Amino acid sequence: MELQSIMTVHLNPSLPRFSSLSIPISLSNPFYSKNSTSALRLSISRQSHFNPKPLSVSSAAASSAIQTDKKDRLPANVKVTETKEPNSRVRLSVEVPPIVCQDCYKRVLDEFSKQSKVEGRALKDSVQIGTKFSEMDEDFSPQDFLSYVVIVDVAPEVKWMSENAYKNLKVVVEIDNEIDAQRASEAELRRRHKALGALKIVTDRGLQQYLKTSQVGDVAVLDIFATTIGKDNSGGEKIPFAEKKGFSFDTEDGDYLIPGFLNSIIGIQRGETKSFPLLFPESWKQENLRGVYAQFTVECKELFYRDLPELNDSLSDKLLPGCSTLSQVRELILQRCREVEQTAREQATDNAILDQLCKLIDIDIPQSLFEEQGRQLYGARLLELQASTKLDEQQLASLSSEKAVNEFLEIQRENITNMIKQMLSVGEIFKLENLQFPTEELVKEVENSVAEFKRHNQEYDEEHIREQVQDILEGAKVLEWLREHADIEYITR
Template sequence: MASQLVRNAALQPKCLTQCARNVTSEASKLLAPPQCCSRLLSSSKLHKRNSSFLGERSALVQNVSRTLLRRAPVDQRISARASHGVSQKGQANELVVREVQQPQSRVLLNVTVPQKSCQDAYELVLREFKKKVKINGYRPTDKIPVPLLVNHIGETQVKASTVEALLKTTIPKALQSVANRALKESEHITTKFDDMVAAFDPKKELVYDVVVDVAPDLVWKTPRAYAGLEVTVEIDDEDTIAHDADANFRARHKDLGSLKIKQGGGIDQGNVALIDVAAKRLDADGNVGEEILSATQKGFQLDTEEGAFLLPGFVEAVLGLEAGQAKAFDLVFPDTWQQESLRGVKARFSVDVKEIFNRDLPPLTDETADQLYPGAKTLAEAREGFLAAAQEAARLKKKFKTQQAVTDALGQVVYADVPNSLLEEQGRQIYASKLLELQAKGQLDRNSIAQLSSQEMVNNYLLNQKDQIMDICRKTLAVAEVFKLENLTYSKEELDREVESARQEFAGVEQEFDMERVKEQAQEILEGNKVLEWLVDNAKVTYVTSKR
């Protein structure tokens, strides 16, 4: 029971020990190339319309549109041509694309569809409509006057179908100039569809604008600035490691004990209490705001001896409370808190004490050594086992902090104009990963996950964490570039192991997944691993010890 008392993310700081996989995977997730960096444009997304007009068209018009979109391009002679900022004069029947660079790695494509293509598309639309309409006095084989046919169908509907057909055939061609750089599903037409329909004339050119995000160019401070990064890493000294070993020994001893209900009196140091705890944000004026879901839990088991792992002041605030009593108090999350969004936040906590327990611990003798540490024959061997485990944890922590240090240093020697679509996708992936992690640890139930997954919550996260997400994007892009520049590789066996490990993690939390995407993420993690190893091996690292 005692081991459950520090599992609430909002009530404990960052864990000091990391298993080998966590050390590698967490750093690699930080550096793994964003999905949209590797997904270059493979198909065109149609115009994001501001008008609901097309959705209100008759079944006839929709049927004609589908027929047109299945046909071959309107004019097989159309060929995309592009220039940077200045249009090129091509033949009269050629599509003309003027490419204009915009901030945040965005490109505006000003597209001019030639008049002949507009005329051909218009005539094709009329032929398709003629096959499907019935006009009194005319047989299917009769030639129907164009004005009569247009009037019967509706001029606006004919124009809309023509414009839609032209967009379908010309957008992919217009995007050819950026096809090797464009980020998938980042393109959209900025010219309003209704405006295009209103301005369409088969005797004139059709002009519209498309914007698309492209993979940003990386600029290094100096050539190969990523090689020989100089970093300083703070690591635990021997006394701190020994203290951790002793703390783990005592925690295991508690696990072997039992809890007995305390008869009378309040919470004393050394007791365990079963409490309901809730927290709400406080603004600068002391007004109570929204609930902090990650700091709210019913049936939380509070071990008063674990105060060092809880929010500073929390244990002290509840000492003396008796079963059945409640108390409200204010605390401030420290700047070192694991959950970044809570750092520096002032909160009002409400605690309701349900039950208080005393501990009944077994004696520490050689007979209990094997229960304390599997395989130990004496109490001394058990302590040695805990010390060895703490030393291994310190080694992994050292590795993790070194990787973090070189990662931070990498972000300081590169510049990238990160596009908004990349920021948003990377931010959503990070947010989703955090929620899955909390769910896997049992710190959030399905209802809480649903609340935190709302569009409003996601957008707030993207807005509040924009600078941090930007920093991560810059580093991930740099990692992808280093992997390519240094010709780093990984084996098929490494990839298979990573995929299987990820599959088991998803299965463990009963989470549906796309195996193809799992493989992509495994490749990204492996790339991150290889780059991290290379960066550390080629960095100048200085280690300094500190006490905790």
């Protein structure tokens, strides 16, 4: 693909025999087919100085002189700087915009894709030239073959550990006792009752332990600091996760903190500081803190007790608008908690099934697929962070940097890998079991998603939306099939 340009040099009138001289110039041009040419005349005066002069060549303008069915997609300018040199020589420095280079690169790969057949399904946007351009330039000769390497990621093959492994699925689902409808409804009623009470300052005692049979818990405002304890009992590093300032601590919620914390601060008074060692249990949610000894320092800034109204029918409408009796309040809260419990059980079951599928397959995951899924996950989490936290431009730029993304990909490598395994195994089961879903459902969900994008005035790719919706519907169908055919055991923790 070349643009054949004619440079016309006008010489001094005193030399009439050489009033003009035509010199062919070849400029790489991505906008035309290999048979297209254009006459571009660059007039250079003999009286011009030796200083460089920029000349802009508009690709859009040049394309208008060519009869082609393709619309010029890149109205970019190729900048040509002209410098006159001794011995009747002119130097033209050509600057090609990045968008033109990218388009040329893409067109080469597109042409390669048309003429080559790769075993397996090539992944979208994974094709890349593997040979360095410096090597191609060094090896290039008009008389010889030009060789270069093209790398393509293909859809990975799903290999099951055993035949029909997914058909004999055995799953153990752990259910947290907090989602038990009866327990949850009692806790919710308690929370609503406490919200109707008044907080009053404690003046004559320290923090009291909550006794379910006789009293309401105290509320303390605490500053909490923690450091690790070395093997020689020396002070270690700070534990940022455990540090809190102005933390509102309800003694009724003591079970949710590290074991031993509540007992260690019983009796603390306003303005008092207590220091004590504790051990993070092996079941702690932060893996890096499991089994770690820590020295806690707690300062009590304020101490309150609750003055609650008597729990009877007179509070019904305040506890739950529209209710007239306490029993009605209890029944409606229990009903809602049962719905939550059912949803939580289904979600826990699906998660356990997907986790089990990861152990039953072997997949060689392409890097392009890993990065695509990882970047989507990072983007989703960044959006959640933006929605919950006001980030300034500097913070947003830092979190959006390539370094931050790559660090996330490395830290979350195992999680991202499992997500891809789950996605591919679900797709494979959908195909093997000849599962289907109504086309009308796909159309409806796509239309709803498009409408949501339009409502928020956001750009969208309808084809990409369709692919995502199809994946979701396929996944739902497969999980439904697996729940029906798997051996599932529920245990409460």
